[in-house]
Amino acid sequence: MATQTSTPARITKKQVPLLYSWIAPTHDILAFFVESKARDRAIELAAIDEGERILEVAVGTGLSFQYVLQKNTTGHNTGIDLTPAMLKKAKKRAQRIIRRHKLPINQYSLEIGDAYELGFPDAHFDLVLNSYMFDLLPEDHFVPVLREFLRVLKPGGRLIQMNMTHGKNWYNHLWEGLYRIHPTLLGGCRCISTLEAMQQAGFVNVHREYISQWTFPSEVIRSERSITYTP
Ligand SMILES: C[S@@+](CC[C@H](N)C(=O)[O-])C[C@H]1O[C@@H](n2cnc3c(N)ncnc32)[C@H](O)[C@@H]1O
Numbered sequence: 278m279a280t281q282t283s284t285p286a287r288i289t290k291k292q293v294p295l296l297y298s299w300i301a302p303t304h305d306i307l308a309f310f311v312e313s314k315a316r317d318r319a320i321e322l323a324a325i326d327e328g329e330r331i332l333e334v335a336v337g338t339g340l341s342f343q344y345v346l347q348k349n350t351t352g353h354n355t356g357i358d359l360t361p362a363m364l365k366k367a368k369k370r371a372q373r374i375i376r377r378h379k380l381p382i383n384q385y386s387l388e389i390g391d392a393y394e395l396g397f398p399d400a401h402f403d404l405v406l407n408s409y410m411f412d413l414l415p416e417d418h419f420v421p422v423l424r425e426f427l428r429v430l431k432p433g434g435r436l437i438q439m440n441m442t443h444g445k446n447w448y449n450h451l452w453e454g455l456y457r458i459h460p461t462l463l464g465g466c467r468c469i470s471t472l473e474a475m476q477q478a479g480f481v482n483v484h485r486e487y488i489s490q491w492t493f494p495s496e497v498i499r500s501e502r503s504i505t506y507t508p
Contacts, residue, residue: 282443284456286415288465290359290393293413297360300464304338304363311493312340312409315439318488319408320344322499323437328352329403332429334392335359335410339367342387343374345406350380355397357390364389392422399508400431408439412466419474427479430502436480437499443468444494445487452493468494475500 288296297304320341325331325348336342336356345354358364367387375382390396392410405426411419426436441463444450456467475483480500488495 283416283469284453284467286413286465286467287456287460288413290391293465294360294362296461296465298362301338301360301362301366304366304464305340308338308340311490312439312495314490315488315495315497316341316408318486319406319437319439319497320348322484322486322497323404323406323435325349325404330401331355331404331406332357332395332397332402333406334390334395334426335407336367336387337363337408339370339387341406341408342367343370346371346374346380346382346385347378350382352384352403354382354385356385356387357392357395358387359389359391361389393418393425395425395429397429399428400434401429403431403434405430405434405436406438407436409441409466411438411471412441412469413464416469416474419469419471420478423471423474423478423480424508427502427506428508432502432504432506434502435499436475436501437497438471438475440469440471440496440498441466442470442487442494442496444489444492446489446492448492449489449494470496472496472498479503479506481506 483500
């Protein structure tokens with residue numbers, strides 16, 4: 278088991294849909310200012326190819342999914358999330374992007390779904406994306422949830438992940454301070470790292486980058502399912 282390195286999670290899975298129904302209208306404002314650099318890098322590291330089968334877990338309002346749609350117009354793009362209010366915004370954004378860029382897309386879906394139990398067959402996706410969701414989970418859930426991601430990835434498939442992480446400078450710790458005052462101030466997100474859990478879950482070629490934007494500390498991790506991995 279990974280050693281406990283983070284503040285214990287204080288928001289339960291049951292509380293997530295209600296909390297994120299409140300957050301949905303304003304979510305993108307803070308995300309734009311403090312997560313866009315990490316998101317751009319994550320999309321770059323994802324190296325999306327036309328024709329791929331892609332899953333975004335905890336798609337939120339579709340801030341990353343919009344790029345998936347633009348880069349994979351001939352493949353299958355699926356986003357899932359626990360919160361209907363976030364998905365509603367993601368659907369609107371997807372329709373807007375498809376119209377604006379005249380994308381020839383007919384294969385995408387945005388549905389309710391749970392990271393703990395992905396309703397997809399084994400070895401189904403070329404790429405799984407996931408951002409700022411593990412920040413909400415208890416640390417002893419990291420490995421089981423990552424194994425579920427591994428299960429649905431094809432051999433050689435990639436996982437791209439972003440998390441709010443432990444900062445390198447004193448000013449990065451102010452964000453963790455907000456969580457300590459009240460976890461809802463940051464949507465239940467606190468500083469974590471999934472690096473060690475990823476290795477324990479069985480991911481290979483794990484590569485981590487640290488990105489700070491307006492003092493907000495993120496990690497972007499690219500990893501793969503080994504071609505020889507058997508669940
Ligand atoms: C901080 S938001 C991040 C949204 C999006 N990934 C982004 O980067 O903008 C966290 C999201 O995780 C979703 N979430 C939390 N736990 C989840 C779970 N177990 N399964 C699926 N989605 C979950 C919430 O509903 C919320 O939309």
